[in-house]
Amino acid sequence: MNETTIRKVLAWEALDSRGKPTVGCEVLLSGGARGQAVVPSGASTGRHEARELRDGGSRYGGNGVQSAVANVHGILAEAVHGLDAADQVDVDATLRQVDGTADLGRLGANAVLAVSIASAVAAAKGQHRPLYEAAADPGAVPLLPLPMVNILSGGAHAGRSIDVQDFLAVPLSARNFSEAIEYCARVRQGTAEVLSEMNLSVSLVADEGGLGPALPTNKAGLQAVVAGIARAGLRPGDDVGIAIDVAASQFLAHDGHYVLSAEGGRRLAPAELVEELADWCSQYPIVSLEDALAEDDWDGWKTATVRLGLQQLLGDDLFATNIERLERGIEEQVANAVLVKPNQIGTLSDARTVVRRAQGAGYNTVISARSGETEDTWLADLAVGWRTGQIKVGSTMRSERTAKWNRLLRIEAELGDAAQYAGSEAINVHRPSSASIA
Ligand code: 2PG
Ligand code: MG
Numbered sequence: 267m268n269e270t271t272i273r274k275v276l277a278w279e280a281l282d283s284r285g286k287p288t289v290g291c292e293v294l295l296s297g298g299a300r301g302q303a304v305v306p307s308g309a310s311t312g313r314h315e316a317r318e319l320r321d322g323g324s325r326y327g328g329n330g331v332q333s334a335v336a337n338v339h340g341i342l343a344e345a346v347h348g349l350d351a352a353d354q355v356d357v358d359a360t361l362r363q364v365d366g367t368a369d370l371g372r373l374g375a376n377a378v379l380a381v382s383i384a385s386a387v388a389a390a391k392g393q394h395r396p397l398y399e400a401a402a403d404p405g406a407v408p409l410l411p412l413p414m415v416n417i418l419s420g421g422a423h424a425g426r427s428i429d430v431q432d433f434l435a436v437p438l439s440a441r442n443f444s445e446a447i448e449y450c451a452r453v454r455q456g457t458a459e460v461l462s463e464m465n466l467s468v469s470l471v472a473d474e475g476g477l478g479p480a481l482p483t484n485k486a487g488l489q490a491v492v493a494g495i496a497r498a499g500l501r502p503g504d505d506v507g508i509a510i511d512v513a514a515s516q517f518l519a520h521d522g523h524y525v526l527s528a529e530g531g532r533r534l535a536p537a538e539l540v541e542e543l544a545d546w547c548s549q550y551p552i553v554s555l556e557d558a559l560a561e562d563d564w565d566g567w568k569t570a571t572v573r574l575g576l577q578q579l580l581g582d583d584l585f586a587t588n589i590e591r592l593e594r595g596i597e598e599q600v601a602n603a604v605l606v607k608p609n610q611i612g613t614l615s616d617a618r619t620v621v622r623r624a625q626g627a628g629y630n631t632v633i634s635a636r637s638g639e640t641e642d643t644w645l646a647d648l649a650v651g652w653r654t655g656q657i658k659v660g661s662t663m664r665s666e667r668t669a670k671w672n673r674l675l676r677i678e679a680e681l682g683d684a685a686q687y688a689g690s691e692a693i694n695v696h697r698p699s700s701a702s703i704a
Pocket of ligand 2: 513
């Protein structure tokens with residue numbers, strides 16, 4: 267038995283940033299180190315994500331997680347007892363095997379992920395190393411990510427005021443991580459000023475800390491962010507680009523058309539939506555489009571990749587941090603970047619595999635928080651240790667968001683001159699070469 271052997275696992279029902287129950291977990295190791303994790307939860311949850319276990323019934327409107335907590339205390343704790351927490355692959359394989367389903371729906375992906383992360387945090391503590399170092403490949407240099415920061419929200423994150431779910435700032439010309447965050451905080455402030463002058467509400471804060479004004483059209487969102495960048499004294503497109511999360515799975519109708527409710531119910535066939543987005547890209551400094559098409563619209567995605575491939579085309583619901591879906595994307599040359607959310611797949615090792623494969627195939631990687639978040643900071647460490655190059659955790663306010671930015675700022679200070687920063691290079695599109703499509 268060594269210092270990092272798992273001795274005890276504790277779990278409890280906690281709350282996420284939307285006030286919804288989630289699973290908290292602590293892993294205690296033989297050497298006395300403890301690691302804690304409280305898992306996040308999405309709102310625009312894709313169909314191909316790992317499955318959270320919710321209790322149903324009347325508590326918390328059916329969203330309680332007492333059964334998931336009981337699974338951690340019982341069967342999962344028993345399974346990992348005596349394992350070496352520093353061997354993440356073994357811990358995660360054991361968790362997956364005990365659940366026995368592909369989507370972890372039997373014991374709950376929320377239960378499994380809580381143990382997976384808490385054990386990684388405990389192992390790092392037990393080894394007296396920061397998590398970003400413990401989670402990295404041996405010899406890998408820590409890399410601070412280019413942030414993608416939420417400025418305005420619509421869709422499922424802001425009462426569906428407009429169809430596009432998120433408008434984000436990408437601080438292209440910032441020279442280091444702290445300057446990048448300062449640019450984005452300025453853009454959020456500048457955008458709030460512009461909206462208030464238009465008599466739009468800025469007191470409504472959306473789920474990820476961005477603004478949630480009632481805008482007339484989707485383009486009005488783009489216009490507001492461009493004006494906000496200029497108001498911040500920065501150059502749209504040169505200093506700060508715009509990323510959008512279209513979250514198109516959310517407005518796909520049964521007949522395969524996309525319905526823009528904010529625009530009088532305008533109905534678009536997939537190719538028409540791609541043309542609409544191409545039009546936006548020609549008018550606004552868009553550098554990244556996430557979930558431009560719905561999660562199973564592979565043909566629409568192919569059209570988008572050919573037409574819009576100069577931009578970063580980021581698959582969130584499309585890939586669902588699932589290696590099989592990513593393999594299909596690489597094979598069919600769909601999208602050129604993958605959003606990585608550990609809770610979409612349920613264990614850290616599975617998320618790590620997706621990052622490695624994407625990087626090997628020339629796809630950009632953006633690690634991402636969820637709209638329902640917690641005060642945890644492990645995501646920031648994973649971004650640095652796994653060298654994802656980009657990160658998305660929401661806006662520059664609300665503590666569950668700033669917890670991650672603050673952790674990255676702290677890592678930057680800790681690394682000092684040794685700090686490498688990914689910068690705008692991280693968002694440049696690298697066409698996958700046939701050699702890398704193994
Ligand atoms: C997304 C995420 C985070 P949710 O769609 O990318 O912004 O939202 O967690 O609601 O899926
Ligand atoms: Mg998304």
